[in-house]
Amino acid sequence: xTITIPHPQYLIYQLSDNLRADxxxxxxxxxxxxxxxxxxxxxSKLGPRxxxxxxxxxxxxxxxxxxxxxxxxxxxxxxxxxxxxxSAQFPKDSTPSVFLTDEGSVELCWEDQKGKSVEVEFxxxxxxxxxxxxxxxxxxxxxxxxxxxxxxxx
Amino acid sequence: MADRxxxxxxxxxxxxxxxxxxxxxxxxxxxxxSESWATLPGLLFTRIRKRYPEQKVLPLGQLPEEIRRREPxxxxxxLIQFLGADFLIQFGPRVIGLVAKSKNxxxxxxxxxxxxxxxSELRQLGFVSEGERLGVRYINFFTxxxxxxxxxxxxxxxxxxxxxxxxxxxxxxxPTLTSRLLVANSAIVGVGESARHGSVLDxxxxxxxxxxxxxxxxxxxxxxxxxxxxxxxxxxxxADFLATLNPVxx
Numbered sequence: 001x002t003i004t005i006p007h008p009q010y011l012i013y014q015l016s017d018n019l020r021a022d023x024x025x026x027x028x029x030x031x032x033x034x035x036x037x038x039x040x041x042x043x044s045k046l047g048p049r050x051x052x053x054x055x056x057x058x059x060x061x062x063x064x065x066x067x068x069x070x071x072x073x074x075x076x077x078x079x080x081x082x083x084x085x086x087s088a089q090f091p092k093d094s095t096p097s098v099f100l101t102d103e104g105s106v107e108l109c110w111e112d113q114k115g116k117s118v119e120v121e122f123x124x125x126x127x128x129x130x131x132x133x134x135x136x137x138x139x140x141x142x143x144x145x146x147x148x149x150x151x152x153x154x
Numbered sequence: 155m156a157d158r159x160x161x162x163x164x165x166x167x168x169x170x171x172x173x174x175x176x177x178x179x180x181x182x183x184x185x186x187x188s189e190s191w192a193t194l195p196g197l198l199f200t201r202i203r204k205r206y207p208e209q210k211v212l213p214l215g216q217l218p219e220e221i222r223r224r225e226p227x228x229x230x231x232x233l234i235q236f237l238g239a240d241f242l243i244q245f246g247p248r249v250i251g252l253v254a255k256s257k258n259x260x261x262x263x264x265x266x267x268x269x270x271x272x273x274s275e276l277r278q279l280g281f282v283s284e285g286e287r288l289g290v291r292y293i294n295f296f297t298x299x300x301x302x303x304x305x306x307x308x309x310x311x312x313x314x315x316x317x318x319x320x321x322x323x324x325x326x327x328x329p330t331l332t333s334r335l336l337v338a339n340s341a342i343v344g345v346g347e348s349a350r351h352g353s354v355l356d357x358x359x360x361x362x363x364x365x366x367x368x369x370x371x372x373x374x375x376x377x378x379x380x381x382x383x384x385x386x387x388x389x390x391x392x393a394d395f396l397a398t399l400n401p402v403x404x
Binding site: 013019073 | 177178229283284286287321354362
């Protein structure tokens with residue numbers, strides 16, 4: 001059985017009965033304003049599993065998750081993750097996996113065309129990356145997320 | 155932006171209108187913290203108790219934390235209110251908001267001054283590890299069908315929606331700022347005996363995490379969001395309607 005908890009209304013107004021959709025549809029979820037493009041981006045680049053994991057990390061992992069010291073997801077890290085994703089190209093047979101680190105960073109890992117791993121960690125102000133096939137690692141400022149995505153796709 | 159933005163932006167914006175339709179004004183910060191919620195209300199109260207001596211736990215605050223955490227719609231909901239003479243502060247595990255009490259909008263300068271104080275208290279408390287969203291929201295109420303007084307039209311095949319109950323919501327943006335505009339001509343404002351039926355014009359403007367740093371540039375960003383809110387509000391009003399509100403300009 002599914003129980004839906006009514007959403008609290010702390011606003012000073014409510015719409016009249018005729019304008020309110022009182023019966024929530026379990027199959028329909030309206031993304032927060034302006035986030036629909038991002039949700040489509042997530043689905044197209046990471047698939048439903050990636051979308052679901054990120055959604056879970058964002059809304060259900062609060063301070064103290066894991067062994068008690070896990071930090072919640074950094075909003076700035078998430079922002080640079082999205083910017084990276086806009087320009088990222090992944091090999092056809094590789095499905096990237098998304099993780100939340102103890103520090104609240106977002107980590108994205110996938111295998112390149114040679115089957116070697118690529119790891120990118122989005123932190124609040126910078127992005128760290130590791131490319132196994134080239135044996136290189138480094139970091140760039142968050143503002144360079146798109147440039148890094150293009151570099152890794154090349 | 156001016157060409158693509160669907161609302162005409164007035165060349166100058168009033169600093170006051172009378173009668174004032176504002177029934178609620180909220181300045182809000184969403185944030186992440188490493189502190190547990192159990193300690194936060196007490197921490198905040200120690201700093202604000204002189205101005206906000208009264209506390210009120212909201213209904214959601216009485217739900218067990220385990221249940222609250224399982225429902226994403228509750229993530230940014232306040233759980234407790236601190237009541238002061240002119241304003242109230244709404245506080246939750248990921249949100250804090252300064253609210254100008256209804257029927258008594260004190261003007262932007264007063265709201266800005268109180269928010270500057272609140273941000274400085276937050277800075278000293280140190281629990282905000284990162285800002286997620288900085289927002290300004292104004293809810294306006296009119297006793298009549300406000301669509302008739304707006305340059306906004308809703309139509310189907312050239313035929314206008316009129317004399318129907320109507321609610322529209324739109325997301326508008328300009329660089330770094332996003333707004334959700336809601337206009338409805340059938341809403342109930344207030345509770346109990348003070349409830350009134352009419353129209354609402356609700357404008358919520360915000361910036362995302364990459365576009366502000368609460369303790370570096372929070373207040374100028376609130377200013378920018380407020381300015382955008384005013385552009386949308388006054389841009390929607392028909393000129394002859396605005397004239398009936400006795401606008402005062404700088």
